[in-house]
Amino acid sequence: xxxxxxxxxxxxxxxxxxxxxxxxxxxxxxxxxxxxxxxxxxxxxxxxxxxxxxxxxxxxxxxxxxxxxxxxxxxxxxxxxxxxxxxxxxxxxxxxxxxx
Amino acid sequence: xxxxxxxxxxxxxxxxxxxxxxxxxxxxxxxxxxxxxxxxxxxxxxxxxxxxxxxxxxxxxxxxxxxxxxxxxxxxxxxxxxxxxxxxxxxxxxxxxxxxxxxxxxxxxxxxxx
Amino acid sequence: xxxxxxxxxxxxxxxxxxxxxxxxxxxxxxxxxxxxxxxxxxxxxxxxxxxxxxxxxxxxxxxxxxxxxxxxxxxxxxxxxxxxxxxxxxxxxxxxxxxxxxxxxxxxxxxxxxxxxxxxxxxxxxxxxx
Numbered sequence: 001x002x003x004x005x006x007x008x009x010x011x012x013x014x015x016x017x018x019x020x021x022x023x024x025x026x027x028x029x030x031x032x033x034x035x036x037x038x039x040x041x042x043x044x045x046x047x048x049x050x051x052x053x054x055x056x057x058x059x060x061x062x063x064x065x066x067x068x069x070x071x072x073x074x075x076x077x078x079x080x081x082x083x084x085x086x087x088x089x090x091x092x093x094x095x096x097x098x099x100x
Numbered sequence: 101x102x103x104x105x106x107x108x109x110x111x112x113x114x115x116x117x118x119x120x121x122x123x124x125x126x127x128x129x130x131x132x133x134x135x136x137x138x139x140x141x142x143x144x145x146x147x148x149x150x151x152x153x154x155x156x157x158x159x160x161x162x163x164x165x166x167x168x169x170x171x172x173x174x175x176x177x178x179x180x181x182x183x184x185x186x187x188x189x190x191x192x193x194x195x196x197x198x199x200x201x202x203x204x205x206x207x208x209x210x211x212x213x214x
Numbered sequence: 215x216x217x218x219x220x221x222x223x224x225x226x227x228x229x230x231x232x233x234x235x236x237x238x239x240x241x242x243x244x245x246x247x248x249x250x251x252x253x254x255x256x257x258x259x260x261x262x263x264x265x266x267x268x269x270x271x272x273x274x275x276x277x278x279x280x281x282x283x284x285x286x287x288x289x290x291x292x293x294x295x296x297x298x299x300x301x302x303x304x305x306x307x308x309x310x311x312x313x314x315x316x317x318x319x320x321x322x323x324x325x326x327x328x329x330x331x332x333x334x335x336x337x338x339x340x341x342x343x344x
Contacts (some may be wrong), residue, residue, distance in 0.1 A: 084244060096211075112255065119326060124333075129330060201237065212339070
């Protein structure tokens with residue numbers, strides 16, 4: 001399953017709920033304000049690194065760029081995709097769950 | 101499957117999510133409804149909106165069974181976090197763990213979120 | 215592959231309508247099909263032609279109308295959600311005795327059944343919302 005999260009992890013619990021319920025091996029795509037979870041040097045970094053052992057993390061590049069976040073500062077296990085890559089992820093997984 | 105993660109009244113998601121469930125039932129879909137995170141508050145007993153002038157739609161949950169919606173699931177962890185137990189709920193539900201919900205989600209054709 | 219897309223947040227307030235638009239464009243560019251885009255909750259506000267953003271900003275409603283015209287997309291605004299929020303087409307205006315309508319080109323107002331139907335028919339359903 002592909003899980004998308006669009007809320008900042010500092011404001012809402014959507015990412016926590018996603019991490020609690022996503023099956024091991026799922027892909028988690030961070031979009032909109034959730035892209036703040038993808039950056040190193042934050043209080044969340046170790047949690048995301050830990051979760052990366054169970055899940056494949058992706059982040060939407062245009063949303064990083066819009067927010068002034070440097071791809072060089074991404075947690076290294078996270079893959080950047082564009083909108084086309086987002087579509088490819090939706091196609092390659094049998095369903096999509098949006099954690100709003 | 102419809103996943104409900106929001107409390108009632110503060111936003112319209114609970115009410116309009118319920119309308120989707122009823123429509124799904126009208127289309128004779130095998131529909132599972134999950135209450136998770138603040139969504140569990142939707143099923144809290146004793147809702148009374150008299151003084152706030154918002155429509156109290158909580159009686160509709162009791163009518164779901166008569167529309168053929170019988171698979172109501174509540175996540176145990178969400179209930180425990182909020183100090184709620186099954187006795188606080190307006191309808192009979194199946195309590196499931198997060199791990200069971202994970203598996204249940206994997207069996208769905210479509211997941212809608214409210 | 216056949217997609218059903220749900221937009222459940224209003225334009226401008228939330229980025230969801232923008233993400234949904236960019237995603238929809240990418241779906242079409244990849245050669246996939248969009249069976250329907252369904253606007254629910256405040257998402258119905260995507261469908262008013264009275265939208266008038268500043269000239270240097272994107273026009274979210276017109277962008278949908280243009281995409282729909284180009285690719286013959288089915289843009290459906292939920293009737294119950296639309297009535298609550300004052301989104302009205304010619305028929306609805308007549309039925310409820312309103313003095314105007316505001317539905318944008320390419321959008322149509324229809325029931326929640328259209329959401330259930332696309333859930334049945336599409337290979338993938340994805341929600342963009344708040």
